[in-house]
Amino acid sequence: RQVQTLYRARVFEHRDALQRALENPERELGPPAAAVASAGRMNSKGISVFYGALERRTALHEVRPPVGAAVAIAAFTLIRPLRLLHLSALTAARLDPSLSLFDPATRSIAQRCDFINSLEAELTKPVLPSFTDGGYLITQAIADYLATHRGLNLDGIFFKSAQYHGMVDEAGGHNVILFHKAAAVKIPDVAKTSASLARQVGEDEWEGPSITTLPKEIDDNPAFHGTWPGTEREESLELQRDSIEIHRVSWVDVKADVEMVEHKFAHSGKPSRQGVQE
Incomplete structure (x- = not known):
């Protein structure tokens, strides 16, 4: 499957934090x-990877925002070919029928x-928040193996979302993780970005909210803004600055499988000598 755009969401509970993020969106x-990368489904703590979704709605569900929070969702375009493992395609693997089951x-x-x-x-099963630290150990180990396997030479994994399966009339619920080696975002050559949230002007x-990109001036003695040798x-990825949306969470819809609890009455009775109630 061809993947060209990935959506990434981040939750903000404070207005100031949201504005600071818009001032440096990449x-x-x-x-x-x-230094601040927390452990996730397919990465250990301190390993920076890119978690993205193929749909905005999936990205919104993946961050599990609380009511009252603001969620910034941005589109990132892939700017070079990447090699992804399609997990769903692996479920079609079958044993060759010509092989004998009696052969060791x-x-x-x-x-x-x-x-x-x-x-x-295994890689997409839901993990409750209280079990996050230990619940992802197996998936982290598998992802690390896939990320470092030289023969496979993978840049990431394409998989179904554990949080959102899409509506009846849409093909939703797909995520992509890009391993650390493929998670670099292009930083635009701009001087500064100013941001303004929704405000009353009359x-x-x-x-409405907006960001303004200021052009970079010519500098005869530019400072070092690159990366250190070897890193x-x-x-x-390239952020599409005109794609950013702010979703203010007003309510959350929960889909659940209902299981009734049976109420039983215990029969009181005087046990007989044989241990049987009379």
């Missing part, structure tokens, strides 16, 4: 710096096939 809405060599092949079939379910006139990564 860094604040892109992948976090390694077939056993290991069947075990590998079963593991591949269950890989998506008695009955409001001005360079090829840029893979």
Whole structure:
């Protein structure tokens, strides 16, 4: 499947933090710096990766925002070819019917096939917030193996969302993780970005949120703004500055499977000598 645009969301509970993010959107809405990168489904703490969704609605659900919060969602365009592992395609792996089930060599092949079939379910199963630290250990180890395997040479993984499965009339619920080596965002050559949130400019006139990109002036003695030797990564993503949306969460819809609790009455009775109630 061709992937050209990824949507990334970030939750803000304070107006000032949202404005600061809009003033530096590539860094604040892109992948976090390694020093502040928290552990996730497919990354350990301190490893900066890019989690994105193929749809805005999926990105919104993935961050699980509380009512009253603001969520900034931005579109990032892939600016170079990347190699992604499509997890859903692995579920089609089947044992060659010509192999004999009585052959000992077939056993290991069947075990590998079963593991591949269950890989998506393992990597995408929901983990409750209180179990985040330990619940992601297996998926983090698998993702780290895939990210560093030289033969596979993968840049990331394409997988189904555990938080959102899409509506009936839409193909929703798909995520992409780009490993650290492919998670670099292009930083625009601008002097500064100013940001303004929604404000009242007249008695009955409001001005919506906006960002203004200021052009960079010519500097005869430019300061060093690059990366240190040995730490360079090829840029893979570019933020579309005109794509940023602010979603203010007014209510949350929860879909659940209902399980009734049966109410039973215990029969009181005097046990007989044989231990049977009379």
